[in-house]
């Protein structure tokens with residue numbers, strides 16, 4: 001049998017550059033030009049279309065002109081960018097993504113985008129490149145047809161200014177890191193087992209000169225990781241705790257940021273088995289872990305001044321004959337005992353031990369990301385990541401990073417009173433908290449293991465997967481919250 005190439009060997013690469021020539025002189029198969037609502041576009045003989053109402057400038061409206069007059073490019077794509085006062089780098093990211101998707105469907109290969117004067121700063125350049133790379137991605141590796149379409153190159157056209165080359169590189173690094181995360185998340189459970197995540201992590205780490213260490217069952221037993229091992233025991237696939245380390249040449253301070261990501265390669269629910277309907281989606285239950293690997297790939301290249309270590313507990317949650325039962329009591333590495341009321345609440349169990357391990361490894365600040373609860377989808381739908389924090393400063397840092405990166409997050413409550421719901425008659429904690437406030441009680445459970453370390457928990461169950469294709473993004477994994485994590489590290493000040 002022919003070996004399937006690893007996820008990393010299967011990445012589509014798009015060349016990205018910046019050019020400072022007047023846009024009229026740019027040679028490309030298509031040149032994207034932004035059109036704003038309420039601003040009549042008269043160039044390229046588009047005035048007629050505008051007057052007829054065919055061209056309005058609404059967001060994600062695309063109008064393709066062939067052999068446009070006065071430009072060297074073979075086509076001009078007028079890309080609606082919405083109301084000028086609402087336009088920002090996040091909107092540009094989506095417009096660039098939408099335009100690339102529109103063009104690649106027509107087999108256009110060499111694409112350029114002219115930035116509008118006044119919107120040519122580094123944030124805009126990076127966002128345009130990211131959007132293009134994200135839009136160019138298709139989760140089609142298992143389709144065998146020869147009609148796969150992707151653009152080859154993307155040029156941003158903007159006047160020369162200091163820092164723009166770096167902005168191109170940042171956009172490229174971030175776009176590719178997110179696509180790496182997305183391709184991992186999209187792998188099905190039969191092809192991406194915990195040991196395959198290990199392989200992908202090792203390959204990424206060696207490519208980008210990061211240290212990678214993997215704890216296997218025996219080591220986890222020796223460390224007393226009973227919560228993690230309890231989840232793993234129902235599957236024939238062995239678990240792993242992946243540790244990826246980045247160290248700056250000259251540390252800017254004493255901070256050591258730990259990134260902890262849920263890596264359940266498939267979640268059947270275990271003995272508390274999930275309904276069949278929609279269960280296939282549970283291959284994305286490792287999206288938190290995949291986001292940490294994507295973030296580390298970008299961090300390795302952008303080199304923030306702080307130490308960052310990712311911890312990814314990887315397991316498959318299966319109802320095998322050795323599976324843990326409801327009512328089982330496990331002892332976590334921290335020493336706390338847990339009554340497993342519902343084996344489908346497995347994410348918090350593996351994260352409990354990973355958080356404890358991260359603290360013992362010297363992390364001074366922690367962020368975890370996990371597809372943790374259906375309840376967060378009920379609370380925030382698919383628009384916002386649910387953010388929980390035990391420390392206001394840490395919460396504000398992550399919210400600020402998310403805002404700059406256009407990844408929407410919403411702060412949720414985490415008062416101690418909620419701990420009541422996790423009372424167990426027989427152990428220190430129960431792993432579920434009853435019917436109400438499920439995302440909050442899950443976060444309260446994790447808080448017991450973050451202890452006094454400043455920590456943020458991101459529940460990405462509603463945002464890591466896009467059910468309906470967007471004009472700027474394929475259906476499937478979104479890559480959230482890679483950009484926020486990288487920005488958090490890059491902007492860190494002690």
Ligand code: BES
Pocket residue numbers: 267269285342344345346347371372373374375432433438461462
């Ligand atoms: N992986 C799921 C959470 C999830 C649900 C992610 C929907 C994405 C979409 C998690 O392991 C789980 O099953 N949580 C349970 C917890 C419950 C048993 C307290 C849930 O949310 O139903």
Ligand code: ZN
Pocket residue numbers: 267269343344345346347
């Ligand atoms: Zn579950």
Ligand code: ZN
Pocket residue numbers: 264267285344346347371372
């Ligand atoms: Zn799960």
